[in-house]
Amino acid sequence: MEQIAIVGLGLIGGSLGLDLVRQGHSVVGIARRAETAEAALAMGAVTKAGTDLALVAGADVVFICTPIDVTVATAEAIAPYLSEGAVVTDVASVKGEIVPAIAALWPNFVGGHPMAGKAEAGLAVAVAGLFQGRPYVLTPTDTTKPEALERVRAIAASLGANLCQCHPDQHDRAVAWISHLPVMVSSSLILACQGEVDPAIRELAQTLASSGFQDTSRVGGGVPELGTLMARHNRAALLDALTQYQQQLEQLKALIATEDWDALRETLTQAKTARPSYLPAASTQR
Numbered sequence: 001m002e003q004i005a006i007v008g009l010g011l012i013g014g015s016l017g018l019d020l021v022r023q024g025h026s027v028v029g030i031a032r033r034a035e036t037a038e039a040a041l042a043m044g045a046v047t048k049a050g051t052d053l054a055l056v057a058g059a060d061v062v063f064i065c066t067p068i069d070v071t072v073a074t075a076e077a078i079a080p081y082l083s084e085g086a087v088v089t090d091v092a093s094v095k096g097e098i099v100p101a102i103a104a105l106w107p108n109f110v111g112g113h114p115m116a117g118k119a120e121a122g123l124a125v126a127v128a129g130l131f132q133g134r135p136y137v138l139t140p141t142d143t144t145k146p147e148a149l150e151r152v153r154a155i156a157a158s159l160g161a162n163l164c165q166c167h168p169d170q171h172d173r174a175v176a177w178i179s180h181l182p183v184m185v186s187s188s189l190i191l192a193c194q195g196e197v198d199p200a201i202r203e204l205a206q207t208l209a210s211s212g213f214q215d216t217s218r219v220g221g222g223v224p225e226l227g228t229l230m231a232r233h234n235r236a237a238l239l240d241a242l243t244q245y246q247q248q249l250e251q252l253k254a255l256i257a258t259e260d261w262d263a264l265r266e267t268l269t270q271a272k273t274a275r276p277s278y279l280p281a282a283s284t285q286r
Contacts (some may be wrong), residue, residue: 001023001024001025001026002025002026002060002061003025003026003028003058003059003060003061004020004025004026004027004028004059004060004061004062004063004155005027005028005029005030005055005056005059005061005062005063006027006028006029006030006046006062006063006065007030007053007056007062007063007064007065007066007074007078008030008031008064008065008066008067008074009029009030009031009036009037009039009040009045009046009049009065009123010065010121010122010123010126011117011118011120011121011122011123011125011126011130012065012091012114012116012117012126012130013029013045013063013065013091013123013126014040014043014045014123014126015045015116015126015127015128015130015131016063016065016091016114016130016131016159017029017040017045017046017126018043018044018045018126018127018128019128019129019130019131019158019159020155021044021045021046021047022044022128023158026047026048027045027046027047027048028046028047028048028049028055028056028059029041029045029046029048029049029050030049030050030051030052030053030055030056031049031050031051031123032051033051034050034051036123037049037050037051039123039124040123043123043126045123045126053077053078053081054081055081056078056081056082056086057081057082057083058083059082059083059086060083060085060086060087060151061086061087061088061089061151061152061155062078062082062086062087062088062089063089063090063091064078064088064089064090064091064092065090065091067225067226067229068092068093068094068098068229068230068232068233069229069232069233071090071092071098071102072098072101072102072105075088075090075101075102075105075106075109076105079105079106082106085108086108087108087109087110087148087151087152088102088106088108088109088110089109089110089111089112089152090102090111090112091112091113091114092111092113092233093113093115093175093179093180093230093234094172094175094229094230094233094234095111095113095137095139095168095169095171095172096168096169096171096172096234097233098111098168098233099111099139099141099168100141100168103141103143103144107143107145108145108148109144109148110138110139110140110144110148110149110151110152111138111139111140111141111168111171112136112137112138112139112152112156113136113137113139113171113175114131114134114135114136114137114156114159114161115134115135115136115137115175115179116130116131116134116161117130120223121223121225121226129160131156131159131160131161132159132160132161133160133161133162133280134161134162135161135162135164136156136159136161136162136163136164137164137165137166137171138152138153138156138163138164138165139165139166139167139168139171140165141167141168172234172237173237173240175234175237176234176237176238176240176241177241178278179230180227180230180231180234180237180238180241181238181241181242181245182219183219183220183222183227183230184227184231184238184242185220185245186216186217186218186219186220186221187220187227188220189216189217189220190217190220190221193205251267252264252267255267
């Protein structure tokens, strides 16, 4: 078993720790607040915890589970304490700017993104098995050391995740479509409904809202800070996705305005046909 350090004990870091501790690893957790470190220890997400970054010393593998905007700064801060052969990885949902920056700081770095989460954030909602059956993307480059990649792959596989590997830029373009764009679309849907000028109609809509609206609005009700970080750090790819989505909406609007029901039915049929290829059952482990 390896000695693993987790820097950042929120939903992802805490859930990761719960799984790794249960597998028998020695897991050191590092949080900004002593209360969080103590809570992680009490719930069994770590075997040792504190607020001092020097606790990464001696770790075989270090997971940086901090917010996107401080991931690189965290890597820079822990570098002086790392053992020479330590492997560092992260869990940020944007890779294009993070991977080259940290790789320049630490040669044994492997970019990673476990695509699992909840609408809520924080250690309190961490659970064991969060990554089971979910995609876990690794984003090596030409300079990534094969042995470092294999160590992270082995840990990700042990979580029961579905492994995927791609270039950092490919990752960012793909997640713009299936993760970052849905947050913006879902938020816009909620705000559009809130824009109903008749309070009675708006209240009736809220009363009638059922599973369909719940499904399409779920990610729009998530953590605002995370959505903002997604947009800030994946700006170009998200803008491209938003532009193409806006064009698709305009096409639908035109079909309805001209009462071209046959064309609308064909468009909706194309969407129905394409949807299964985006569902988990269609995914294969790569």
